[in-house]
Amino acid sequence: MKITEIEAIPYSIPYRKPLRFASGEVYAAEHVLVRVHTDTGAVGIADAPPRPFTYGETQDGIIAVIRGIFAPQLTGLRLLEREEIHARMARTVGNPAAKSAIDMAVWDALGRTLDVGVSELLGGYTDRMRVSHMLGFDTPEAMVAEAEKMREVYGITTFKVKVGRTPYTLDTAVVRALREGLGDDVELYVDGNRGWSASESARAMREMADLGLTFAEELCPADDVLGRRWLVTQCDVPFIADESAVTPADVTREVLGGSATAISIKTARTGFTTSSRVHHLAEGLGLEIVMGNQIDGQLGSVCTVAFGAAYRLTSTRAGELSNFLDMSDDLLTEPLQIRGGQLQVRPGPGLGVEIDPEQLERYRTDR
Ligand code: MUC
Ligand code: MG
Structure with a gap:
């Protein structure tokens, strides 16, 4: 060994x-x-x-x-x-x-x-996760068309919409078009990757107040400390810390400081060992978790679903597991299949996949 x-x-x-x-x-x-x-x-x-x-x-x-x-x-x-x-x-x-x-x-x-499968070694809670698809910047028409395709072909009904452009109305128009085009049955949340200021974020969130968003993620920089805390108090949905809260220490600081009320775990940046520590901390603090995507290929997505499915808290929300679909090719001998809006943990020892x-x-x- x-x-x-x-x-x-x-x-x-x-x-x-x-x-x-x-x-x-x-x-x-x-x-x-x-x-x-x-x-x-x-x-x-x-x-x-x-x-x-x-x-x-x-x-x-x-x-x-x-x-x-x-x-x-x-x-x-x-x-x-x-x-x-x-x-x-x-x-x-x-x-x-x-x-x-x-x-x-x-x-x-x-x-x-x-x-033994890694997911079982970690916690073995379930063998699958619901999938959330991340929609990158484009026109409202193109983003609605992509979401419709993802729903029709893969059964995906949860979408993370990238926002953070200037003017913010470019993005609020997209989110409104998605809600109108896809109806009330889909879950929508937004991720700004720190692109807006706190005040722009607050204005945009007010403008989208009737769109039934599930979460808001990293709308403005966490380093704008007071602005970010102010923004979080303005939001009536959980505010996810992603790149601002990677380690257990970051999560503690950001959440106890009032800069976030939920977290993203990405196995690409905290592996299985540190992700476990972050998960246990979030459980203790009573935070919701979304399993995030660091723009992973199939092998990265296998790791995310193996970890996410291992625990109740990490498998409650849809995980961001589908952006490998945008790649022209991949390395695994057996490509991943998303069916009915779900991705299964690969059976078999370890991660259950092989490189071709x-x-x-x-x-x-x-x-
Ligand atoms: C995300 O949630 O922010 C964009 C950059 C990155 O590292 O991950 C993505 C998605
Ligand atoms: Mg993010």
Whole structure:
């Protein structure tokens, strides 16, 4: 059960349809596949998506920190020494996607070794989650058409709408068109990725007061401390902290300080180990959780559903599990299927998925 090698493999897969939002845009999945090899032959896998505009990591940086710092520090440790693995990575500040991918690949290798699914190892609450689809910036017509397609083809009835443009009426017009076009049965919530000021956010939320939104997420920067706290008191729906509250300490600070009333957990930035700690904290604080999407491919979405389905609180709300549909291709031997608006945890040991060697050969960028 000892770690013998950790690989970091860069690859690039174009998006069929780029995703645009207030803090950036994504045209290609330029991610890093992480493989943790062990002396029993079990190999754990996970994906690291760099998000320079949110967390500062780049594809090259993820590879450098894994090869240069984490791999030498972790090689030789047993898979069950998860707390020691966590502590050694925690000596290095930042690098959330690199750390998380190693953490999740270790859990995958452990599940494969023990012949148990990771979701069961974590909590085993259910075997599926409802899916929420994230709609990037476009015209009202195009965003309504995309949502209608997602509902018709995949049965998805929950949508997160990207907002945060100037003027804010560009976005409020979209949300109104979605409510009018899709009716009252769909769930809608908005994510500003810090694009608006507190006062613009408050105005926009007032203008959308009749649209039955479920949540508002990161409408303005959490660093505008007083403005953000003021905004949260103005909102009559839970205000989700996403990129402003990654670690348990961030969540404690933001929530107790009045800057958020719900949280997003993304396994791409807190893996399974730190996500568990954030989940337990949220449970203690009585916060709702939405399982978020760091613009994940299929492997990342497998990790999100494995974690989200493991606990009651993380599986109550629809998880953001469908944006891999916007990619032109992927790496798994068996593509994920969303049916009836739900994504199932993959059965089988570990994460229950395999990388297709030919697909990896085709898209890796280090050869
Ligand atoms: C989100 O919820 O903010 C956009 C950037 C990122 O890292 O995640 C997405 C979605
Ligand atoms: Mg967000």
